[in-house]
Amino acid sequence: MKSLHIFLIALLSTSILLVAGTFYSTTDSDDEWVQLFNGTDFTNWVVPEGDGGHWKVLDGVIDYDAMSQATGSKDLWTENEYGDFVLRVDWRIKETPFINHRVPLILPDGTHKLDADGNEITLSIPDSDSGLFLRGMPKAQVNIWTWPIGSGEVYGYRMDRNMPDEVRAAVTPRLHADNHIGEWNSFEITLIGDRLTVELNGHIVIEDAQLPGVNERGPIALQHHGHKVDGEWASSPSLVQFRNIYIREL
Numbered sequence: 001m002k003s004l005h006i007f008l009i010a011l012l013s014t015s016i017l018l019v020a021g022t023f024y025s026t027t028d029s030d031d032e033w034v035q036l037f038n039g040t041d042f043t044n045w046v047v048p049e050g051d052g053g054h055w056k057v058l059d060g061v062i063d064y065d066a067m068s069q070a071t072g073s074k075d076l077w078t079e080n081e082y083g084d085f086v087l088r089v090d091w092r093i094k095e096t097p098f099i100n101h102r103v104p105l106i107l108p109d110g111t112h113k114l115d116a117d118g119n120e121i122t123l124s125i126p127d128s129d130s131g132l133f134l135r136g137m138p139k140a141q142v143n144i145w146t147w148p149i150g151s152g153e154v155y156g157y158r159m160d161r162n163m164p165d166e167v168r169a170a171v172t173p174r175l176h177a178d179n180h181i182g183e184w185n186s187f188e189i190t191l192i193g194d195r196l197t198v199e200l201n202g203h204i205v206i207e208d209a210q211l212p213g214v215n216e217r218g219p220i221a222l223q224h225h226g227h228k229v230d231g232e233w234a235s236s237p238s239l240v241q242f243r244n245i246y247i248r249e250l
Contacts, residue, residue: 033088036078036220037062037245046077048224058241063094064130066226066237074224075133082135083217084250087189089132090243091144093181096126098226098233103127106149110158110168123148126181129225130238131155134191136218140211142189142198144223144240150176151185152198152205163212170209171196177203184243192250220247 036044039060047055050070056063068074101124105113112120127146134140139156154171157163177200179185188199194214198206226237 033246033248035245036247037243039243042076044079046079048072048074048076061241061243062222062245063241064222064224064238066224066239067228068224073221075138075221076224077133077136077221078219081217081219082247082249084192085190086248086250087132087187087191087220088244088246089187089189090184090245091130091187092179092184092241093128093130093144093146094239094241096128096146096181096236096239098127098236099124100127100236103147106147106153106158106172108169108172108174109165110172127236128181128239129223129236130240131223131225132187132189133221133223134189134196134218135215135220137215138221138223140196140214141223142187142196142206145236146178146181148176149173150178150200150205152177152187152200154196154206154209154211157209157211167210167212171206171211173198173200173205174207175203175205177201177205186244 041057048068048070051068051074054065054068055076101122103123103125105121105123107113115121125146130144131141134142141154141156143153143155144151150173152173157171158168179201185201190197194211196206196209196211197204222242224238226233226235228234
Protein backbone atom coordinates (compact mmCIF):
# COMPACT_ATOMS: atom_id res chain seq x y z
CA MET A 1 0.00 0.00 0.00
CA LYS A 2 2.84 2.39 0.76
CA SER A 3 4.19 1.95 -2.76
CA LEU A 4 0.75 2.63 -4.17
CA HIS A 5 0.44 5.85 -2.15
CA ILE A 6 3.83 7.07 -3.37
CA PHE A 7 2.84 6.31 -6.95
CA LEU A 8 -0.44 8.23 -6.64
CA ILE A 9 1.26 11.26 -5.08
CA ALA A 10 3.85 11.32 -7.86
CA LEU A 11 1.14 11.02 -10.47
CA LEU A 12 -0.92 13.86 -9.02
CA SER A 13 2.12 16.14 -8.68
CA THR A 14 2.97 15.86 -12.38
CA SER A 15 1.14 18.42 -14.50
CA ILE A 16 -0.01 17.13 -17.85
CA LEU A 17 -1.01 19.54 -20.59
CA LEU A 18 -3.47 17.98 -23.03
CA VAL A 19 -3.90 19.92 -26.28
CA ALA A 20 -5.93 18.53 -29.21
CA GLY A 21 -4.71 14.98 -28.72
CA THR A 22 -1.09 15.84 -27.85
CA PHE A 23 0.30 15.29 -24.35
CA TYR A 24 3.01 17.53 -22.93
CA SER A 25 4.50 16.69 -19.54
CA THR A 26 5.87 19.71 -17.74
CA THR A 27 6.81 20.84 -14.26
CA ASP A 28 5.94 24.42 -15.22
CA SER A 29 2.57 25.91 -14.39
CA ASP A 30 0.25 26.04 -17.37
CA ASP A 31 -0.16 29.82 -17.11
CA GLU A 32 3.50 30.30 -18.12
CA TRP A 33 2.64 29.02 -21.59
CA VAL A 34 0.95 31.39 -24.05
CA GLN A 35 -1.22 29.93 -26.77
CA LEU A 36 -0.20 31.43 -30.13
CA PHE A 37 -2.87 29.62 -32.16
CA ASN A 38 -6.40 29.24 -30.81
CA GLY A 39 -7.57 26.68 -33.37
CA THR A 40 -10.20 29.07 -34.76
CA ASP A 41 -8.64 32.13 -36.41
CA PHE A 42 -5.41 34.08 -36.91
CA THR A 43 -5.47 36.02 -33.65
CA ASN A 44 -1.79 36.69 -32.72
CA TRP A 45 -0.70 36.39 -36.37
CA VAL A 46 -0.25 38.74 -39.34
CA VAL A 47 -1.60 37.24 -42.56
CA PRO A 48 0.37 38.65 -45.54
CA GLU A 49 -1.51 41.30 -47.48
CA GLY A 50 -2.97 39.90 -50.68
CA ASP A 51 -2.70 36.29 -49.50
CA GLY A 52 -6.23 35.54 -50.72
CA GLY A 53 -7.01 32.80 -48.22
CA HIS A 54 -4.09 30.47 -48.92
CA TRP A 55 -3.18 30.62 -45.24
CA LYS A 56 -6.34 29.33 -43.59
CA VAL A 57 -7.66 27.60 -40.50
CA LEU A 58 -9.02 24.21 -41.51
CA ASP A 59 -10.51 21.76 -39.02
CA GLY A 60 -8.68 23.40 -36.12
CA VAL A 61 -5.23 23.56 -37.72
CA ILE A 62 -3.30 26.15 -39.72
CA ASP A 63 -3.28 24.96 -43.32
CA TYR A 64 -1.20 26.27 -46.21
CA ASP A 65 -1.34 25.38 -49.90
CA ALA A 66 1.74 27.42 -51.03
CA MET A 67 -0.26 29.18 -53.77
CA SER A 68 -0.31 32.68 -52.28
CA GLN A 69 -0.03 35.55 -54.75
CA ALA A 70 0.82 38.06 -52.03
CA THR A 71 3.61 40.47 -52.85
CA GLY A 72 6.61 40.71 -50.55
CA SER A 73 6.74 38.28 -47.65
CA LYS A 74 4.26 35.40 -47.95
CA ASP A 75 5.19 34.00 -44.55
CA LEU A 76 2.84 34.02 -41.56
CA TRP A 77 4.41 36.13 -38.76
CA THR A 78 3.45 36.53 -35.12
CA GLU A 79 2.23 39.96 -34.05
CA ASN A 80 4.57 39.99 -31.06
CA GLU A 81 8.33 39.79 -30.79
CA TYR A 82 10.21 37.36 -28.58
CA GLY A 83 13.68 37.14 -27.07
CA ASP A 84 14.53 34.00 -25.09
CA PHE A 85 11.81 31.38 -25.28
CA VAL A 86 10.69 27.78 -25.55
CA LEU A 87 8.35 27.18 -28.50
CA ARG A 88 6.19 24.09 -28.94
CA VAL A 89 4.47 23.34 -32.22
CA ASP A 90 3.02 20.32 -33.97
CA TRP A 91 3.39 20.12 -37.74
CA ARG A 92 2.88 17.73 -40.59
CA ILE A 93 3.66 17.60 -44.29
CA LYS A 94 0.36 16.90 -46.07
CA GLU A 95 1.75 15.69 -49.38
CA THR A 96 4.82 15.82 -51.62
CA PRO A 97 3.79 16.30 -55.27
CA PHE A 98 7.14 17.86 -56.21
CA ILE A 99 10.19 15.72 -57.00
CA ASN A 100 13.42 17.42 -55.99
CA HIS A 101 16.30 16.09 -58.10
CA ARG A 102 19.05 17.93 -56.24
CA VAL A 103 18.83 16.76 -52.63
CA PRO A 104 22.35 16.38 -51.18
CA LEU A 105 23.69 13.80 -48.80
CA ILE A 106 24.65 15.88 -45.76
CA LEU A 107 27.50 14.72 -43.56
CA PRO A 108 27.59 15.19 -39.76
CA ASP A 109 29.86 18.23 -40.14
CA GLY A 110 27.27 19.95 -42.35
CA THR A 111 29.13 19.51 -45.63
CA HIS A 112 27.86 17.54 -48.64
CA LYS A 113 29.13 14.12 -49.66
CA LEU A 114 31.14 14.12 -52.90
CA ASP A 115 31.78 11.49 -55.54
CA ALA A 116 35.23 10.44 -56.83
CA ASP A 117 35.32 13.46 -59.16
CA GLY A 118 34.59 15.93 -56.38
CA ASN A 119 30.98 16.52 -57.42
CA GLU A 120 28.08 16.57 -54.96
CA ILE A 121 26.09 13.36 -54.79
CA THR A 122 22.39 14.15 -55.12
CA LEU A 123 19.16 12.20 -54.78
CA SER A 124 15.73 12.54 -56.36
CA ILE A 125 13.02 12.44 -53.69
CA PRO A 126 9.45 13.69 -53.17
CA ASP A 127 9.94 16.98 -51.36
CA SER A 128 8.03 19.57 -49.38
CA ASP A 129 9.73 22.47 -47.61
CA SER A 130 8.74 24.79 -44.78
CA GLY A 131 10.01 25.80 -41.37
CA LEU A 132 9.97 28.38 -38.61
CA PHE A 133 11.85 31.69 -38.71
CA LEU A 134 13.13 32.77 -35.30
CA ARG A 135 13.50 36.37 -34.06
CA GLY A 136 12.52 37.85 -37.39
CA MET A 137 15.37 36.20 -39.30
CA PRO A 138 14.82 33.88 -42.29
CA LYS A 139 18.45 32.83 -41.84
CA ALA A 140 17.59 31.56 -38.35
CA GLN A 141 15.14 29.01 -39.75
CA VAL A 142 14.41 25.65 -38.16
CA ASN A 143 13.71 23.58 -41.27
CA ILE A 144 10.77 21.30 -42.00
CA TRP A 145 11.26 19.05 -45.02
CA THR A 146 11.68 15.50 -46.31
CA TRP A 147 15.46 15.50 -46.86
CA PRO A 148 17.37 12.47 -45.54
CA ILE A 149 19.15 14.66 -42.97
CA GLY A 150 15.78 15.25 -41.31
CA SER A 151 13.95 18.31 -40.05
CA GLY A 152 15.31 20.66 -37.40
CA GLU A 153 18.47 21.90 -39.08
CA VAL A 154 19.27 25.59 -39.52
CA TYR A 155 19.94 25.70 -43.26
CA GLY A 156 20.95 29.37 -43.42
CA TYR A 157 23.76 28.86 -40.95
CA ARG A 158 24.84 25.42 -42.20
CA MET A 159 25.24 26.70 -45.76
CA ASP A 160 27.08 29.88 -44.75
CA ARG A 161 30.72 29.10 -45.58
CA ASN A 162 31.79 32.18 -43.61
CA MET A 163 30.64 30.49 -40.43
CA PRO A 164 33.15 28.51 -38.36
CA ASP A 165 33.16 24.76 -38.95
CA GLU A 166 31.87 24.10 -35.44
CA VAL A 167 28.84 26.35 -36.04
CA ARG A 168 27.93 24.59 -39.29
CA ALA A 169 28.30 21.17 -37.67
CA ALA A 170 26.21 22.12 -34.62
CA VAL A 171 23.19 23.23 -36.68
CA THR A 172 23.21 19.89 -38.56
CA PRO A 173 20.74 17.34 -37.10
CA ARG A 174 22.42 14.56 -35.17
CA LEU A 175 19.71 12.09 -36.28
CA HIS A 176 16.63 11.79 -38.48
CA ALA A 177 13.66 11.94 -36.12
CA ASP A 178 10.82 12.77 -38.55
CA ASN A 179 7.69 10.66 -38.67
CA HIS A 180 6.32 9.43 -41.99
CA ILE A 181 4.95 11.96 -44.50
CA GLY A 182 1.35 12.73 -43.57
CA GLU A 183 1.93 12.04 -39.87
CA TRP A 184 2.14 14.70 -37.15
CA ASN A 185 5.46 15.73 -35.65
CA SER A 186 6.25 17.80 -32.54
CA PHE A 187 8.98 20.43 -32.17
CA GLU A 188 10.23 21.90 -28.91
CA ILE A 189 12.54 24.79 -29.83
CA THR A 190 14.57 26.56 -27.16
CA LEU A 191 16.46 29.77 -27.99
CA ILE A 192 18.46 31.46 -25.22
CA GLY A 193 20.82 34.23 -26.26
CA ASP A 194 22.41 32.90 -29.43
CA ARG A 195 22.11 29.23 -28.40
CA LEU A 196 19.54 26.93 -29.99
CA THR A 197 18.28 23.49 -29.00
CA VAL A 198 15.71 21.62 -31.09
CA GLU A 199 13.82 18.56 -29.91
CA LEU A 200 11.84 16.64 -32.54
CA ASN A 201 9.41 13.91 -31.51
CA GLY A 202 11.20 13.46 -28.20
CA HIS A 203 14.71 13.34 -29.70
CA ILE A 204 17.24 16.16 -29.41
CA VAL A 205 18.41 16.80 -32.97
CA ILE A 206 20.16 20.15 -32.35
CA GLU A 207 21.78 20.87 -28.97
CA ASP A 208 23.18 24.18 -27.77
CA ALA A 209 24.09 25.28 -31.31
CA GLN A 210 25.41 28.81 -31.66
CA LEU A 211 23.71 31.22 -34.08
CA PRO A 212 26.25 34.06 -34.38
CA GLY A 213 24.61 37.40 -35.12
CA VAL A 214 21.06 36.26 -34.42
CA ASN A 215 18.70 39.11 -33.44
CA GLU A 216 18.11 39.67 -29.73
CA ARG A 217 14.35 39.85 -30.32
CA GLY A 218 11.93 39.44 -33.17
CA PRO A 219 8.73 37.77 -34.35
CA ILE A 220 8.35 34.10 -35.29
CA ALA A 221 7.13 32.99 -38.71
CA LEU A 222 5.72 29.93 -40.40
CA GLN A 223 7.50 29.78 -43.74
CA HIS A 224 6.06 30.00 -47.24
CA HIS A 225 8.03 28.04 -49.85
CA GLY A 226 7.41 26.98 -53.42
CA HIS A 227 5.62 28.24 -56.52
CA LYS A 228 4.19 26.95 -59.78
CA VAL A 229 5.18 27.69 -63.36
CA ASP A 230 2.68 26.77 -66.09
CA GLY A 231 0.71 24.74 -63.58
CA GLU A 232 3.70 22.68 -62.39
CA TRP A 233 5.60 23.03 -59.13
CA ALA A 234 8.93 24.74 -59.80
CA SER A 235 10.29 24.23 -56.28
CA SER A 236 9.39 22.23 -53.20
CA PRO A 237 6.11 23.65 -51.81
CA SER A 238 5.05 24.30 -48.23
CA LEU A 239 2.15 21.86 -48.21
CA VAL A 240 2.05 21.81 -44.43
CA GLN A 241 -0.23 22.13 -41.43
CA PHE A 242 0.46 23.43 -37.91
CA ARG A 243 -1.36 23.09 -34.59
CA ASN A 244 -0.80 23.29 -30.82
CA ILE A 245 1.48 26.33 -30.97
CA TYR A 246 2.57 27.48 -27.49
CA ILE A 247 5.40 29.73 -26.31
CA ARG A 248 6.96 30.28 -22.91
CA GLU A 249 9.19 33.33 -22.57
CA LEU A 250 12.29 32.88 -20.42
